[in-house]
Each structure stands twice: as structure tokens, then as C-alpha cells.
Amino acid sequence: MTMVMLVAIPVFFVLVFASVLGEFAKALGGTLAGGATSAISAGWAAAFLCGALAFFQVSSSRGADRRLAAAGLGAVRVAIARISAAVALGITVSAVAFVTLWLRSGIAHPAHAAAAILAFGLIYIGIGTLIGSFVSGALEGSLLVVLVFSIDVFSGPAMTSSGGVLSFGPTRDAAKMLIAAGSGQASNAGEWFAVAATVFVALAVSLAAFWRSAKSSA
Amino acid sequence: MPARARVATVMGFREQMRRPLLLILIVIIPAYVITRSIATTLATPRQIAIPGGLQITTTMKELHGAVMAGTAIAFVAGLCGVFVMQSALAGDRRLVLAGFRAGEAVSARLAVLAADAALVVAVSLAVTALYFQPASWLPFAGATIMIGLIYGLLGALFGAVLDKLSATYLMLFVVMTDLGIVQDPMFGTGTPAQWAVALPGYGPVRVMVEGAFSSKFDAGGELLLSLAWVAALAIGVYVLLRRAVGVHSEVSPRHPQTRIGRA
Secondary structure, rough: OHHHHHHHHHHHHHHHHHHHHHHHHHHHHOOOOOOHHHHHHHHHHHHHHHHHHHHHHHHHHHHHHHHHHHHOOOOOOOHHHHHHHHHHHHHHHHHHHHHHHHHHHHHOHHHHHHHHHHHHHHHHHHHHHHHHOOOOOHHHHHHHHHHHHHHHHHHOOOOHHHHHHHOOOHHHHHHHHHHHHHHOOOOOOOHHHHHHHHHHHHHHHHHHHHHHHHHOOO | OOHHHHHHHHHHHHHHHHHHHHHHHHHHHHHHHHHHHHHOOOOOOEEEOOOOOOEEEEEHHHHHHHHHHHHHHHHHHHHHHHHHHHHHHHHHHHHHOOOOOOOHHHHHHHHHHHHHHHHHHHHHHHHHHOOOOOOOOOHHHHHHHHHHHHHHHHHHHHHHHHHHHHHHHHHHHHHHHHHHHHOOOOOOOOOOHHHHHHHOOHHHHHHHHHHHHHOOOHHHHHHHHHHHHHHHHHHHHHHHHHHOOEEEEEEEEOOOOOEEEEO
16 A cells, blocks of 8 residues: 555645645745746655655664664664665655656656656655654654655745745755756756755765664664 | 543553653644744735635735644644554554453543644644634634544544555645645635535635634534534544454353453
């Protein structure tokens, strides 16, 4: 059932939400319009699904991972196996969102859009695992993912034109890249570097979180 | 209330009190979402229809102030419903084996869910009141309570039939689709489509919009529809949970004084 959700929700999200996101962004003073609205909906779908997935992956496998590590597999290998699975699922979700976006609206810069959507997913894998390594309660953890996602969405370039401290959400650079790709503009090397750096940090955090989770009582 | 039901309810609340992060999040999430969304919305003019057929002109900022509490409440109450049900499925069967009646264990869980929903409704109304004054508080507040109950119970239903990750995904998707788009007067023509009446958010959101912008009350049908959703979901959750935690007992043939539990 979870796999069905991972495929169905990005499709519905892009198809249903793209139609109103332009109005919503306009109401909030954002500048989202045209293809950019569909594009950002794909990124958000990938982000939320991957964040919740990564949280539950850590919180529900903690006991088994510790036993695996203690039985000789080692915390590092357990962490690598876990993060590989999370990334594989993240790629699946991102690919579904990207294909839906492409079929619905067409994309002027498909490679840029695909990279940005994947970046949304991978950044939220980092956030989800980080929350999962410190919060054991399923309700608390899922609410924290919702809170981080809400802060990120409301402070992102799609929803606000104002700056300030709150405009530095984790997916700010990925959102800029995705909006540009949806609007038919290419991103420059500096923007690619900013997205790559954020993803690198997120995956490093994720690896550390999985390692910490497997190691604790090994 | 029978002594065992009281014990089960007190234990349920104690369990909640041992989770301070949960209580903090139940307060912070609606407070942040409502404050941020109202603060960042522009006062663009907007025409909408309210129950009774009246067309009114308001602003997007006022509208966002009116409806955002409902969405925040539905999110949090829905997730509470999912995980209260998951906890019940994990632990309450043992309570029943230990001698509790299934109905007593179930009532305690539903009381905890109702308390969580009440907390998120109270916080949401308090925060909304800082930025937005409804024309009539009674229907407005009543609508938020119905949204909390409907989505809390819907979350419990999802939690009963799906695993926790799938239930979480479905809950958030349903809330965003129903309250966030289909019923939201900020989008489209400002009036929900005819088929929107089939969704659980239709009744309470129309009552909420009525309370927000009219001092009269012309949403009797929508109120009845909301109450019907609450009653149907409450019965559904009670029956489902009772069956899930229930133990069919039978008398041991060798020891007639012993009753054997069978899940």
C-alpha cells in the first residue's frame, strides 16, 4: 500500500495542486505563474513524501538496525544500506513527480527540473532521518516533518517575495532552480552548486543519523 | 463512568502527558501556520458566496484568516487520529484480555483523541482571534470543533485499515485536497463545486464561512450534514476499534470457572 501511495500521491499532487498554486502564490505576494506552479508542486510532493518516509524508516527500524549492527554487520554498513534504500525510494518518488509534470505541462529544461525535484526529495530524506534519530514517537515525528515542511513552503521563493531570516529554508535553492526550469530559464553554475551543496549536507546528515541510530547500543 | 473506564481514560491521558513534545507540537503547528499564512496574505479584494445565496466582497487576507484554522486543525487532529488508533491496536487488546470490556478501552482512546482535538481547536481559535474577528463566533467555533472531530475520526479510520506511513500520506493528502483546495473559497469562483458536497469538509467549512462573514445563520443544512459526518464516523470508528481490540471469550471445558480469551 505504501508503494501505491508513493506513486499515486505525486501524480495527484501535481495534477490537482498545480491548478491552484498560482492563485495561492499570488494571494501571498509570490510571483509564481504558468509552468512554474506545476513545477513547484512536483518538488513539494517529492519533499513531503521523502521526509515522512525517511522519518518512519529510522524510527521503525531502530531496534532491528541495532541488532544487525551488533550481529556483525556494523553500524556503517547498516547506515549505508538504509540510506541506499531511502535514496532509491526518493528517486522513485521524484521520477513519478517529474514524469507527471512533464506529461501535464511540458518542461523547457527537463534536466534542470529533474535535478531540482530530486534535490527536494534528497534534502527531505536528510530532514526526515535527522528527526527520526532524535524523536521516537511516530506522531511527534510526523508532526515535526509537517512543521518543517510548512515553514519551508511558506518561506520559500514560490510563496513570498520578502526576504529575512525565514527565507532561508532548506529547499530555497532547489525551489529557485525548479521555478526557473518551469519558467523556461536555465540555472547557472552557481545555482547548481548551491543545490548540490545542500543535497550533500542533507545526505551527510542522513548517513550520520542512520549510523547513530544503528550504533547507539551496538 | 465505570471504574475501569475511568482508569483506562486516566492512563490514556497520563500517556499523553508523558509526551511533552506532542503537546508542544499540537500548540506550535497551528499557531505557526495560522499566523504565517494570515501575515503573508495580501488584502486583495475577493467576491465569494456564503450559505443562503448571498454574494459578499471581502479580501484574500480575511478569507485566509477565516479558513486557515480549519486546515491546521484537520492536519493535526487527523494525524492524532491515525496514531491514537495505532496505539490502540497495539496495546488495548491486552487490556481486554486482562478483563476490561472492549467498549471501555475504546472509549478511553476516543476520549484522548477528543482531548487532542479540543486542544488544537482551542489553540487555533485563540491564534485566529488575534488577526481575524468572525461576524458570529458561535457557528465559527462550532465549525472548527466539527472539523477537529471529523478529521480526527477520519484519521482513526485510516489508522485502522492502513499502516502508519500510508495512513499519514493519505491523511495529509485528503486534508489538502478537501479543505485546502476543494472547499477553500480563496480558489476558483469562491464557491465549492456541486460535487464538493460529497466530501467531509463541505458542511463544516460552509458553516465556518457563514460564521466568519454573516451575523445571521443560514447554514442549517450544512450544519446537519456536518453532524451526520461526525455521527457516522464516530460509530464507524467505535465499531471498528471495538472489533479490533475485542476478545471473544469462551468457557474452558475443563475448568468451567476459567474463561479463555481468543482474539
